[in-house]
Amino acid sequence: MKDILARRSRPLLRELAAQRTLLVLDFDGTLAPIVESRHRARLPAGTVRLLRAVAGAWPCAVISGRSRADVVARLGDVRLLAVVGNHGAEDRPPLPGAAGWRRRVRGWRRRLEAELAGVRGVDVEDKGLSLAVHVRGAAAQRRAALALAGLEGARVVGGKRVRNATIPGAPDKGEALLRLLRRGGFERAIFVGDDDTDEDVFRRAPELPLVGVVVGRRRSSAAGYYLRRQGDVARLLSVLGELRRGVPPPRQPRRSPQRSR
Ligand SMILES: [Mg+2]
Structure with a gap:
């Protein structure tokens, strides 16, 4: 490099x-x-x-x-x-398919919000065509990772203090x-x-x-x-x-x- x-x-x-x-x-x-x-x-x-x-x-x-x-x-x-x-x-x-992706992301958000309700240091951001789960602290990170792993048909990618759930194939x-x-x-x-x-x-x-x-x-x-x-x-x-x-x-x-x- x-x-x-x-x-x-x-x-x-x-x-x-x-x-x-x-x-x-x-x-x-x-x-x-x-x-x-x-x-x-x-x-x-x-x-x-x-x-x-x-x-x-x-x-x-x-x-x-x-x-x-x-x-x-x-x-x-x-x-x-x-x-x-x-x-x-x-x-x-x-892009073609965007409306369907948006619906799927909305479903993920509802599920994450229910699963992570009350967990401190977690903030679920619905960006329309993907979700970002912002985490602060080790406990929040663990809980968010578990919840994200349970999302059906999501591609989970890490970032800086954030994990993103995106649509595979988008x-x-x-x-x-x-x-x-x-x-x-x-x-x-x-x-x-x-x-x-x-x-x-x-x-x-x-x-x-x-x-x-x-x-x-x-x-x-x-x-x-x-x-x-x-x-x-x-x-x-x-x-x-x-x-x-x-x-x-x-x-x-x-x-x-x-x-x-
Ligand atoms: Mg960047």
């Missing part, structure tokens, strides 16, 4: 800047620092400025585990090419990225993320024209590149912005991609 900000990675970034490359970012722990309460997660003012500048020079998208509306609200006035929510399953227009972040690449006719993508569900993207690097960058170096990641810490995402955005400054933009994608709003 190589440091994407190291001098020896610069030729790769230059190459990406010269191609029709889509820049895709995760939100929590990538663009926004991880905070104690998920409700408080926000883009630092410096990141807003950088992201706005980068989005003017690079086609940019966010793929997050949050619901799409939640992420859009947190991006403020930064205009992106696409915002995909629910770990890849929530796009605009809605698009994950990797499929969402592939969809965005095809939709816009892009040659390549650079994806930056920090979570277990981001590994669904990194693992596809051999079949996709993808440069995967994990936030926080770890041996278990399938990403080819890393950033040491979340604060370095701003540095990467700044470098990417610089690389496209004064450079004629690569020729336009074949089809015109959809706007996020």
Whole structure:
């Protein structure tokens, strides 16, 4: 695994800047620092400025585990090419099957709420097309893991102090990225993320024209590149912005991609 900000990675970034490359970012722990309460997660003012500048020079998208509306609200006035929510399953227009997924998730939520009622440190969040069970403390973690294991037909993926129940067969972040690449006719993508569900993207690097960058170096990641810490995402955005400054933009994608709003 190589440091994407190291001098020896610069030729790769230059190459990406010269191609029709889509820049895709995760939100929590990538663009926004991880905070104690998920409700408080926000883009630092410096990141807003950088992201706005980068989005003017690079086609940019966010793929997050949050619901799409939640992420859009947190991006403020930064205009992106696409915002995909629910770990890849929530796009605009809605994907075929989304209504059925929503019903299944509602059933899971009722079951978890009944099973975990009164357990301290557990917070069940219904994101429409997936569930997030936020846990604080070892006891809460154990009880939540047990309850989640009992959910019928759920794919359970870990995260930072959270476990997600997603629909097996619904698009994950990797499929969402592939969809965005095809939709816009892009040659390549650079994806930056920090979570277990981001590994669904990194693992596809051999079949996709993808440069995967994990936030926080770890041996278990399938990403080819890393950033040491979340604060370095701003540095990467700044470098990417610089690389496209004064450079004629690569020729336009074949089809015109959809706007996020
Ligand atoms: Mg994340």
